[in-house]
Amino acid sequence: MINRLLPLLFLLLPAPTLATVFIPADFAELVTGCRAIVHGRVVDVRAQTTGDRRSIETLVTLTAVEHFKGNLGSTVTFKVPGGQIGRYRRVLVGAPVFERGDEVIVFLNATSPSIPHLYGLSQGVFRIARDTGGRDVVTPPPVMAQGIGAERVVRGDPARRPLAVDEFGRKVRDILERVR
Amino acid sequence: MTHTVRQHAVVTLALLLALPEPARAYLKFSVQTLRAGTVTLRWDASRPVRYFVTNRGVPGVSASDFQAAVARAFDTWEAVPTASIRFQFAGFTNAEPFEDDDLSVLGFQNKPELERVLGATGFVVDVLTGEIVEADIFFNSAFDWSTASAGQPGRFDVQSTALHEIGHFLGLGHSALGETEVRGVGRRVLASGAVMFPISFGPGNTADRELQPDDIAGVSDLYPEAGFRNATGAARGQVTRGGRPLFGAHVVAFNPATRALIGGFSANTNGEFQIAGLTPGPHVIRVEPLDDADVDSFFSGEDAVDVDFQVTYFERLFIAPRGGVGGRFVVEVRPK
Numbered sequence: 001m002i003n004r005l006l007p008l009l010f011l012l013l014p015a016p017t018l019a020t021v022f023i024p025a026d027f028a029e030l031v032t033g034c035r036a037i038v039h040g041r042v043v044d045v046r047a048q049t050t051g052d053r054r055s056i057e058t059l060v061t062l063t064a065v066e067h068f069k070g071n072l073g074s075t076v077t078f079k080v081p082g083g084q085i086g087r088y089r090r091v092l093v094g095a096p097v098f099e100r101g102d103e104v105i106v107f108l109n110a111t112s113p114s115i116p117h118l119y120g121l122s123q124g125v126f127r128i129a130r131d132t133g134g135r136d137v138v139t140p141p142p143v144m145a146q147g148i149g150a151e152r153v154v155r156g157d158p159a160r161r162p163l164a165v166d167e168f169g170r171k172v173r174d175i176l177e178r179v180r
Numbered sequence: 181m182t183h184t185v186r187q188h189a190v191v192t193l194a195l196l197l198a199l200p201e202p203a204r205a206y207l208k209f210s211v212q213t214l215r216a217g218t219v220t221l222r223w224d225a226s227r228p229v230r231y232f233v234t235n236r237g238v239p240g241v242s243a244s245d246f247q248a249a250v251a252r253a254f255d256t257w258e259a260v261p262t263a264s265i266r267f268q269f270a271g272f273t274n275a276e277p278f279e280d281d282d283l284s285v286l287g288f289q290n291k292p293e294l295e296r297v298l299g300a301t302g303f304v305v306d307v308l309t310g311e312i313v314e315a316d317i318f319f320n321s322a323f324d325w326s327t328a329s330a331g332q333p334g335r336f337d338v339q340s341t342a343l344h345e346i347g348h349f350l351g352l353g354h355s356a357l358g359e360t361e362v363r364g365v366g367r368r369v370l371a372s373g374a375v376m377f378p379i380s381f382g383p384g385n386t387a388d389r390e391l392q393p394d395d396i397a398g399v400s401d402l403y404p405e406a407g408f409r410n411a412t413g414a415a416r417g418q419v420t421r422g423g424r425p426l427f428g429a430h431v432v433a434f435n436p437a438t439r440a441l442i443g444g445f446s447a448n449t450n451g452e453f454q455i456a457g458l459t460p461g462p463h464v465i466r467v468e469p470l471d472d473a474d475v476d477s478f479f480s481g482e483d484a485v486d487v488d489f490q491v492t493y494f495e496r497l498f499i500a501p502r503g504g505v506g507g508r509f510v511v512e513v514r515p516k
Contacts, residue, residue: 023296023297023298024296024360024367024368024369024379024380026362026367029367033295054276054278054279054280054281055278055280056280081294081300081302082302084307088280088304088305088306089304089305090278090302090304090305091209091302091304091305092278092301093209093300093302093303093353093354094300094354094378094476095300096476096480097476097480109293109295111293114293120297121294121296121300121477122474122476122477125476127475127476127484129484132488132515137488139475139484139485139487139488140470140472140473140474140475140485141487143360143362143472144362145362145363148363149363150362151361151363152360152361152370153360153361153362153472155430155469155470155472155491156468156471156489156490156491156516157471158490158516160472161488161516162487162488
């Protein structure tokens with residue numbers, strides 16, 4: 001009995017308020033807003049001083065497996081804020097951290113002629129992991145509307161599962177086709 | 181201490197990552213150090229933390245308006261009765277946020293490479309000791325801002341953003357207490373249960389100028405006032421799937437009497453969590469996946485976050501003790 005009542009108790013939630021930092025993007029906005037979408041494996045991670053030598057940034061280099069949007073070549077380098085040089089580490093809260101060997105799909109933007117950067121910081125990163133069935137999947141699953149009206153994003157929704165990489169690519173291309 | 185980026189290059193040490201601290205409520209930052217092992221990132225609370233404000237405003241917000249709004253946000257954190265941390269405005273400066281200059285600076289900056297980011301906090305950490313050398317907060321001048329007391333349509337509220345970023349400045353990570361909706365194109369926040377929820381609702385709103393129970397528990401756990409630990413309790417346990425530890429689940433304790441929500445995470449490879457700062461008494465424990473969030477804004481580490489399971493409730497009410505930690509329990513989640 002108590003089992004059935006526990007979820008009901010959660011309905012007694014406090015009144016909603018707001019939060020800050022990111023302007024949230026749904027998947028279609030991410031796809032259309034960036035200049036390139038690259039599936040690749042991280043082969044190099046290198047911290048360096050910024051151009052004005054006042055701070056630290058990290059250059060991440062991927063060997064591209066596939067471009068879902070744009071084409072930046074077989075090797076793609078982008079920058080993320082922060083990194084470590086010597087005994088000091090600069091950390092930007094919310095900025096993704098990459099390691100050699102990571103397999104990722106990244107959404108990149110650039111203000112030419114600069115080095116590309118992640119579109120929307122951590123929103124522009126999808127990681128590829130092996131699921132319990134041994135399948136390589138993209139996580140987290142993209143958040144996108146199924147129809148025209150407003151749809152509440154329900155955490156734990158069984159319909160929203162990590163996608164296989166080719167399914168993910170199809171969704172990207174579908175969106176690009178629609179806006180063409 | 182003065183250091184420059186150039187000096188940083190002199191000593192090369194092994195890469196040490198700043199990681200969310202495992203097995204505690206909310207997310208707190210920790211850093212692996214060479215001398216002190218893994219330490220929680222926090223200020224020395226025995227003296228006020230000094231901060232500077234840039235002497236430049238943006239259209240609609242003067243430097244003094246900005247400083248006053250930021251000071252109100254610092255005051256809000258300082259006023260938490262169960263926490264012990266103080267701040268001191270050290271003056272206006274020409275220095276910029278995110279310069280490695282040993283100064284903690286808050287100010288507007290134009291950062292085109294951080295589109296869709298209203299503001300962000302960065303630290304410089306000495307990885308020998310874990311000491312915070314400086315912490316900076318930038319507000320993205322690509323957006324329109326306001327310090328109006330009731331907010332201003334079309335403009336983001338400086339004080340609300342400052343309150344969130346100062347939470348990071350103190351050492352708190354993001355909270356997952358919130359929900360969103362999508363429309364044909366676009367996504368917006370419907371509700372949140374913490375100022376530390378990472379995404380914005382929209383311009384013109386000032387409701388996020390007040391801390392919520394999750395924020396208060398977090399800062400009190402980091403900088404506890406005498407008596408905090410004796411007056412509150414903690415829940416600890418493990419999240420599993422198929423009997424195996426599950427990394428990255430969001431674990432929420434809900435107190436039906438106070439309606440307070442306090443969240444934590446199974447943030448280590450054993451799937452363990454600990455949620456501190458609970459009001460003594462019964463709580464409902466809910467475990468949910470971060471399948472609607474960019475997990476990189478919560479965790480930075482090698483371990484893959486498992487998001488492929490359904491919301492699951494602990495089958496009993498958890499009774500938080502007064503002072504101390506309740507009995508350990510396990511929540512086995514259901515796969516999707």
